[in-house]
Amino acid sequence: MTTISPAPRADDADSDRLRALLERAATGRDSQAWSDLWTGLYHNGSLDVAHPLVLHTLADMAQADEAGTAASALHLAGALLVQADQRYETRNLRHQYAPEVACLLGAAIRWRQVTADRNDYCYLVEAVLNLEGDIHWAEDLIGGVVGEEYELDCPDPDGCASLWVIFGERGFFSAAEDYALSDDVETFPLHPADPRDLEGLGRRLYDLALADGHEEIARALTYAFGEATCPECGQRFSVVGQVIAGWS
Numbered sequence: 001m002t003t004i005s006p007a008p009r010a011d012d013a014d015s016d017r018l019r020a021l022l023e024r025a026a027t028g029r030d031s032q033a034w035s036d037l038w039t040g041l042y043h044n045g046s047l048d049v050a051h052p053l054v055l056h057t058l059a060d061m062a063q064a065d066e067a068g069t070a071a072s073a074l075h076l077a078g079a080l081l082v083q084a085d086q087r088y089e090t091r092n093l094r095h096q097y098a099p100e101v102a103c104l105l106g107a108a109i110r111w112r113q114v115t116a117d118r119n120d121y122c123y124l125v126e127a128v129l130n131l132e133g134d135i136h137w138a139e140d141l142i143g144g145v146v147g148e149e150y151e152l153d154c155p156d157p158d159g160c161a162s163l164w165v166i167f168g169e170r171g172f173f174s175a176a177e178d179y180a181l182s183d184d185v186e187t188f189p190l191h192p193a194d195p196r197d198l199e200g201l202g203r204r205l206y207d208l209a210l211a212d213g214h215e216e217i218a219r220a221l222t223y224a225f226g227e228a229t230c231p232e233c234g235q236r237f238s239v240v241g242q243v244i245a246g247w248s
Contacts, residue, residue: 011048018047022057028069034076042079049080050093055100062107067115074108075123077101078130079139086136094133105131113212121214122146125205137247144243145220152228152242160232165190165239167223174228188229191236192222202240 024033040047061073129138148168154160202225209218
């Protein structure tokens with residue numbers, strides 16, 4: 001008589017799937033595994049972010065010698081922690097895995113100091129901020145520096161059209177949303193912050209970028225923490241202030 005084993009429980013199957021994905025991601029050659037981890041852990045929550053394997057394994061990856069794998073692990077870990085903070089309005093995940101978070105943060109700082117690529121450096125700065133847990137809009141702030149632009153709302157309570165703040169190879173200006181579709185769109189010059197006047201997070205990130213040899217990033221940050229002008233109403237406003245406003 002054939003004996004049929006009971007079907008595995010759903011949580012056991014999810015745990016096995018999670019383990020397999022983490023093992024594949026750790027090889028550093030399986031981009032699909034990282035995509036599936038982001039989907040299951042971050043986007044649709046089909047995998048348990050509080051599973052003991054998650055942050056512990058990501059911390060191990062972050063301490064390995066493979067820069068790409070370490071950066072991917074740090075990016076995901078930071079995003080998961082911030083999402084948990086926002087979703088549950090607690091820091092239970094950080095407290096539960098405090099040793100792993102400390103290990104991840106130490107690795108993020110070490111990799112940040114030796115990373116030469118501009119965008120990789122920015123994402124590691126984002127990971128540091130997320131792992132520290134001091135702010136919850138690092139993705140928006142750093143994403144603008146990487147893309148050299150912000151799409152923002154005018155601070156005027158009457159509600160002007162959305163606008164773009166551009167800083168980088170395409171110039172340094174604010175413009176209406178359709179600036180890329182026409183050559184005759186009116187633009188307004190940006191007003192970068194004087195580095196000597198930077199305070200708080202702006203001061204810290206600017207000094208870190210200079211210390212780490214990323215002068216271009218330091219310059220971009222003066223525009224992120226500077227001011228722009230709304231093309232519609234002419235109101236001058238803080239760029240980073242509107243980044244925060246958009247998040248909240």
